[in-house]
Amino acid sequence: MSATTATSRKARPPVRRGAAGPLFTAPFLLLFLLLYLAPLGYAAYLSLFQQRLIGGNVFVGLDNYVTALKDPLLLHGVGRVALFFVIQVPLMLLLALLFALALDSGLLRLARVIRLGIFVPYAVPSVVAALMWGYLYGPDFGPFAQASRKLDLPAPHFLSDGWMLGSLANIVTWEFVGYNMIILYAALRTIPNDLYEAAAMDGAGPWRIAWSVKLPALRPALLLTLLFSVIGSFQLFNEPSLLMKIAPDVISSSYTANLYAYSLAFTGNQLNYAATVSFLLGLVIVIASYAVLLTANLRRAT
Amino acid sequence: MPRSFVPTSSLSRRRFLASTGAVSLGATLAACSGGSGTSGSSSSAKPASQADIDKAMKTPTQLTFWTWVPDIEQEVALFEKKYPAIKVKVVNAGQGVAHYTKLRTALKAGTGAPDLAQIEYQAIPTFTITDSLLNLSPYGASALKERFVDWTWGQVSGPGGEVWAIPQDTGPMGMLYRKDIFDRHGIQVPQTWDEFAAAARKLHKAAPDVYLTNLAANEPAAWHGLLWQAGAKPYATSGKSTLSISVDDATSKKLASFWGGLAKEGVISTDPDFTDAWYAGFNKGKYATWLTAAWGPAFLSGSAKATSGNWRAAPLPQWDASKPSSGNWGGSTTAVLRSTKNPIAAARFAQFLNSDPASAKMFATKQFFFPATKALLADADFTGDAPAFYGGQKVNQIFADISGTVSPSFQWPPFLDQAATDWTETVGKSLAGRSDTVAALGTWQSRLTTYAKNQGFTVRGA
Numbered sequence: 055m056s057a058t059t060a061t062s063r064k065a066r067p068p069v070r071r072g073a074a075g076p077l078f079t080a081p082f083l084l085l086f087l088l089l090y091l092a093p094l095g096y097a098a099y100l101s102l103f104q105q106r107l108i109g110g111n112v113f114v115g116l117d118n119y120v121t122a123l124k125d126p127l128l129l130h131g132v133g134r135v136a137l138f139f140v141i142q143v144p145l146m147l148l149l150a151l152l153f154a155l156a157l158d159s160g161l162l163r164l165a166r167v168i169r170l171g172i173f174v175p176y177a178v179p180s181v182v183a184a185l186m187w188g189y190l191y192g193p194d195f196g197p198f199a200q201a202s203r204k205l206d207l208p209a210p211h212f213l214s215d216g217w218m219l220g221s222l223a224n225i226v227t228w229e230f231v232g233y234n235m236i237i238l239y240a241a242l243r244t245i246p247n248d249l250y251e252a253a254a255m256d257g258a259g260p261w262r263i264a265w266s267v268k269l270p271a272l273r274p275a276l277l278l279t280l281l282f283s284v285i286g287s288f289q290l291f292n293e294p295s296l297l298m299k300i301a302p303d304v305i306s307s308s309y310t311a312n313l314y315a316y317s318l319a320f321t322g323n324q325l326n327y328a329a330t331v332s333f334l335l336g337l338v339i340v341i342a343s344y345a346v347l348l349t350a351n352l353r354r355a356t
Numbered sequence: 357m358p359r360s361f362v363p364t365s366s367l368s369r370r371r372f373l374a375s376t377g378a379v380s381l382g383a384t385l386a387a388c389s390g391g392s393g394t395s396g397s398s399s400s401a402k403p404a405s406q407a408d409i410d411k412a413m414k415t416p417t418q419l420t421f422w423t424w425v426p427d428i429e430q431e432v433a434l435f436e437k438k439y440p441a442i443k444v445k446v447v448n449a450g451q452g453v454a455h456y457t458k459l460r461t462a463l464k465a466g467t468g469a470p471d472l473a474q475i476e477y478q479a480i481p482t483f484t485i486t487d488s489l490l491n492l493s494p495y496g497a498s499a500l501k502e503r504f505v506d507w508t509w510g511q512v513s514g515p516g517g518e519v520w521a522i523p524q525d526t527g528p529m530g531m532l533y534r535k536d537i538f539d540r541h542g543i544q545v546p547q548t549w550d551e552f553a554a555a556a557r558k559l560h561k562a563a564p565d566v567y568l569t570n571l572a573a574n575e576p577a578a579w580h581g582l583l584w585q586a587g588a589k590p591y592a593t594s595g596k597s598t599l600s601i602s603v604d605d606a607t608s609k610k611l612a613s614f615w616g617g618l619a620k621e622g623v624i625s626t627d628p629d630f631t632d633a634w635y636a637g638f639n640k641g642k643y644a645t646w647l648t649a650a651w652g653p654a655f656l657s658g659s660a661k662a663t664s665g666n667w668r669a670a671p672l673p674q675w676d677a678s679k680p681s682s683g684n685w686g687g688s689t690t691a692v693l694r695s696t697k698n699p700i701a702a703a704r705f706a707q708f709l710n711s712d713p714a715s716a717k718m719f720a721t722k723q724f725f726f727p728a729t730k731a732l733l734a735d736a737d738f739t740g741d742a743p744a745f746y747g748g749q750k751v752n753q754i755f756a757d758i759s760g761t762v763s764p765s766f767q768w769p770p771f772l773d774q775a776a777t778d779w780t781e782t783v784g785k786s787l788a789g790r791s792d793t794v795a796a797l798g799t800w801q802s803r804l805t806t807y808a809k810n811q812g813f814t815v816r817g818a
Contacts, residue, residue, distance in 0.1 A: 107485055107770060108597040108812030194627075195636045300631045302574035303788035306781050320457050321773040322807065 094336075100329040107323070118330035127308035128331055132288075132338060134219065135310050139287035139342075142223035147279055149227065150234035151272075155264055157235075158242040169239070173232035180229060184296035187225045192300070213301040225293050230286070234279045241275035242268060277350050281343055288339045291316070311335045403494045404700055412700035419444045419702055422459065423474035423690075424451040425524075425723060431715045435708050442701050452476070453773065463488050463695065471696040472706055476688040477511040478580070478768045480520050481593070483691070485770035490692040491518040495703035500711050507764035508728045512689055520691060522710045525725035527649030527686025528759040529581045529672055532656060535747065536666045537566065537644040545670050552673040553618060559644060560623040569645045570637065571615055572629035573788035576779035577685050578647065579611075584683025584766045586611050586675055591769040599769070600816040601804050604797035610675075616786060616793025626788045635659055647672060649685040650726035650755035657745035665744060669751045671758050682761045687728065726755060733759055769804075771811065778803045 101118050105111045122128055153172055157165050175183065191212035193199050199209035212221045245268065253263050291312040298305040298313075307317035312335065319328035421432070421444050432444045447470065449458045456479060462469040463486070475483060483489050497519040501509050508523035533545065541562050546552040556568035572578060583590055588607040592600040602608070618624045625643065627634050637643050638660035646652060653669060660667075672682055690706040692699065709715055711729065719725040720738055732738050739753040769775050778800055786796035808815045 106810070106812040189632055192633045194633050194642070195640075196633075299574070300628055300633065302628050302780050303785040306785075307777050317777065320453070321777050323460075323771065323774070323811075 097329040097333055100326050101333050103326050105326055114326075118327050119334070121327070122330050122334055125331075127314055128311060128334070131308050131311035131314045132335070135288050135290050138219055138223060138290060139284065141219075142226055143280070143283040143287060145223070146227045146231055147234060147276065147283065149231050150238055150279065151276070153231065153235045154238035154242055155268065157239055158268070159260065159264075169235075172235055175228050176230065176233040178229070180292040181296060183225060183229050184293045187221070187228075188297055188300050191221055213297070213304060215304050218297070218301065218304050222290070222293050222297070226286075226290075230283075234283075237279055238272060238275050241272050245271045273350075277347070280346055280350075284342050284346055285339055288312075288335065288342065311338075404496075409495070409700055409704065412698070413439050413704060414441050415701075417442045417698050417701045419472060419696075419698060419705055420447060420470040421445065421472040421690075421705075422447050422449045422455060422470040424448055424455060425474065425719075427722060430722060431709055431718050434712065434715050434718070435705055438708070439701075439704075442705070444705060456482075456773075459483075459693075460486075463693070466695075469693050469695050471698060471702040472690055472692050474524075474688055475521055475691045476686075477508070477523075477684070478577075478772050480512065480689070480691070481768050481770040482772050484514065484520055485596070488694055489520045490694045490696060490699055490703065491520065492522065492692060492703045492706065493517055493519045495700060495707070497522065497703065497707055500707060503711050503729050503731065505728055505730060505733065505759055505762075507684065507762045507766075508687070510764040511766075521689035522691075522706045523687070523689050523728035524710045525651070525687045525719060525723075526728045526759065527581075527651050527684050527726060528755055528762050529585065529647065529649050529682050529685050530652075530755055530758050531645050531647055531670050531672050532652055532667050533645040533670060534641065534643075534663070534666050535668045537563075537641065543644075545668075546673045548677050549614060549673045549675055553614070556618055556623040557621070566641065567625040567643055568623065569647055570625045570627050570629070570634070570643045571619065571647070571787060572634070573626040573784040574628040574780050576776040576784070578629075579779060579783065581649065581683035581685035582611060582615075582647070582672075583608060584763060585672055585681055586683075587681065587763065589765070589767070591767050591775075593767065593770065597813055598816065599808055599813045601769070601801060601808060603775075603804060604794075604801040608797055609794050612783065612793040612797050616796075619787045619793070620790045622790070626784075639663060649687075650759070651686055651724070653743070653746065653751045653755070654724035657743060665747050667746050668749055669746060669754045671754070671761075680761050681763060682758045683766070684762050687726070726752075726759075769808075771807065774807050775804055778807070 102113060102115060103111055104114045104118065156162055157169055162168060178186075190196050190198060193209055193211065193213060196212075198212070202209050211217055249267050249271075250263060253267050258266065289312050290310045294305050294309045295313055295316070298307075298309070305313075307321060308314040311331065315328045315331040315335065318324045318331060322328075419442060423446060429446055432446060436442065436444060449455050455474065459469065459473055475489075480489070491514070498517065500522065504523050505526065508526055512521045512523055513519050531545075537543075537559075538545065541559055543555045543559060544551070546555050552568070559566060559568045580590075586607050588602075588605065588611070590601070590603045590605075590608065592602075594600075615624075619626055625637075627637060638646070638656065639662040641663065646656065648656075653667075656667065657664070671680060674680055690709055692702040692706055696702045710719075713731065716727060716729050716732055717735070717738075720727050720732055727733055727738065733756040739756050740750060741752050742748045742750050782796045782800040782803065783793060785791075786793040805815050
């Protein structure tokens with residue numbers, strides 16, 4: 055607030071201009087405060103206590119954080135989503151990029167239909183998607199299993215320990231390729247035609263244009279999709295929590311960090327510890343996001 | 357139904373008719389006091405006088421009732437007809453865990469909690485530990501004891517004669533089996549678990565795609581019912597803060613080596629239940645029996661229509677055939693929240709809803725609940741029902757007989773959700789993974805002990 059008034063005092067066109075800004079941003083700021091900062095603050099506050107079934111609520115300072123940093127269930131959960139991120143996200147973004155470039159090239163027939171087709175999974179709620187894939191993966195009556203049995207091949211174990219992370223990655227990729235593709239495609243459409251003409255005059259073919267003109271122009275959009283993916287991966291929740299019902303022996307209540315926080319709060323009645331875990335998870339996401347931004351900026355600088 | 361036990365299990369669409377509570381029961385500290393301390397000593401709270409009750413029942417009042425029972429408005433209407441001054445607002449806040457989570461949140465927030473709530477037997481201790489339930493004994497509930505099946509009363513009452521809830525429906529466990537599959541392979545209905553194991557091996561050898569039964573690796577409720585049948589006492593509370601946990605005692609180990617052994621041999625399956633694949637399994641004849649509760653027959657006839665006429669019911673196989681016993685899986689109660697502003701009206705409503713003959717009967721005929729009152733279990737209208745799905749067998753009669761063999765002294769822990777999750781991740785996982793189930797009991801025991809200590813309980817060893 056004070057910063058705004060300071061600027062308006064200096065600015066030549068007086069008062070009114072300064073008043074409009076805060077007015078427009080006020081709804082956002084209010085909601086940001088109420089729905090984001092306040093719960094965040096409350097979670098931080100909660101994380102300093104321990105409420106027990108016997109003995110009531112006790113102030114424990116940073117004890118919960120000390121416990122969490124040594125908690126193998128949490129560390130495994132974070133490790134699992136990190137692995138998921140490292141494998142799934144590059145694959146998904148690469149696919150999204152290829153689709154976006156192909157659509158943008160103008161060489162595809164039925165481009166509109168294809169574009170819609172790739173995007174449609176994003177419109178399917180993730181709950182429905184997970185249920186659908188859960189059925190497809192089924193070891194008895196799922197179509198893949200039935201088909202392989204018809205061919206006298208062993209049925210694939212999509213829901214087993216070794217395959218589960220890949221099966222989840224497949225669902226998430228299926229859901230979000232279209233979404234990322236649309237962002238990249240929209241960014242491609244904003245590239246001015248002059249650039250292509252100039253490149254063509256310099257003798258560049260379509261591949262060269264894609265590599266030297268389109269890709270660099272896509273960098274901000276790619277970074278955006280990457281950031282969304284960081285956040286999405288570390289918050290992985292819906293898909294594992296739904297597949298848990300059909301593969302309870304593989305997906306435990308601490309399979310991902312987010313799932314762990316949820317189970318702590320609603321199964322274990324350990325709200326305070328759940329707040330701690332959520333807070334730490336938030337921190338991990340912030341750090342990972344900054345790491346992504348930083349490496350991207352360093353690259354641009356060099 | 358079956359599974360509100362497990363946190364992730366509120367699969368609402370599958371719980372359609374038998375929302376009968378899941379799993380088995382609830383708790384109560386009563387058992388320690390020999391199960392008999394419940395009737396006499398309602399002295400801890402002062403009884404409401406008849407004049408107070410009459411006055412309250414004529415004062416215009418609105419009660420809020422959270423329940424997931426479909427069409428319960430019909431039963432509520434009977435009450436409102438008798439007490440026109442009192443209106444009951446029925447709210448469906450979800451089933452099982454979703455419902456409890458909302459309830460706990462409202463209680464914690466200090467506002468928004470209903471006057472009454474549907475509570476499964478096994479969840480009662482998780483609410484009495486937080487002092488959230490109203491003792492109904494001062495409002496005439498103790499007098500109802502004789503109307504309800506003995507073990508249900510043990511589940512709803514406290515050591516000092518408190519009555520924490522009024523039983524609504526139950527789930528004594530029995531065995532549904534495929535007569536056609538049994539006949540085809542020359543299998544007799546097993547009377548003992550030894551015969552059951554032999555039949556499991558024989559059947560799977562003869563028909564590799566068929567399993568004698570499916571013991572779901574995600575169903576702690578069924579496991580607890582089987583523990584109950586075997587006479588285990590996995591949890592016992594004395595006082596408020598002292599707890600014995602013995603989920604790996606000799607009885608549990610017997611159960612674990614039996615089921616773990618069959619799972620390891622691969623002669624039973626361990627598919628998660630209430631999933632699409634599981635329903636398909638019933639319809640396609642993958643499972644020859646379902647060890648289930650009294651709500652199972654109605655549930656199965658709606659879910660496995662393709663197999664109509666092939667099923668029959670029988671008691672569970674026994675550990676000791678000379679002393680038939682069973683456990684319970686499912687069923688629920690009506691409880692009054694301590695925070696209610698209308699304790700008399702709410703307490704009387706809970707009692708009327710479940711003990712009034714017309715209302716109780718309606719639960720059995722409209723919602724297909726398995727009754728908790730002795731009168732209905734002896735009612736020829738109820739026991740004489742002979743559904744075509746079971747080849748005209750009087751299934752209700754079979755389960756009514758089983759109901760009398762359920763031990764009254766089983767208790768639940770004050771943190772059931774945690775116990776259920778830990779079961780799935782230890783014992784359940786060992787069944788599905790064909791690893792050592794007896795060893796998994798030890799892990800379950802130590803996880804529960806650690807949790808209980810963290811929550812401030814004094815834990816006595818097994």
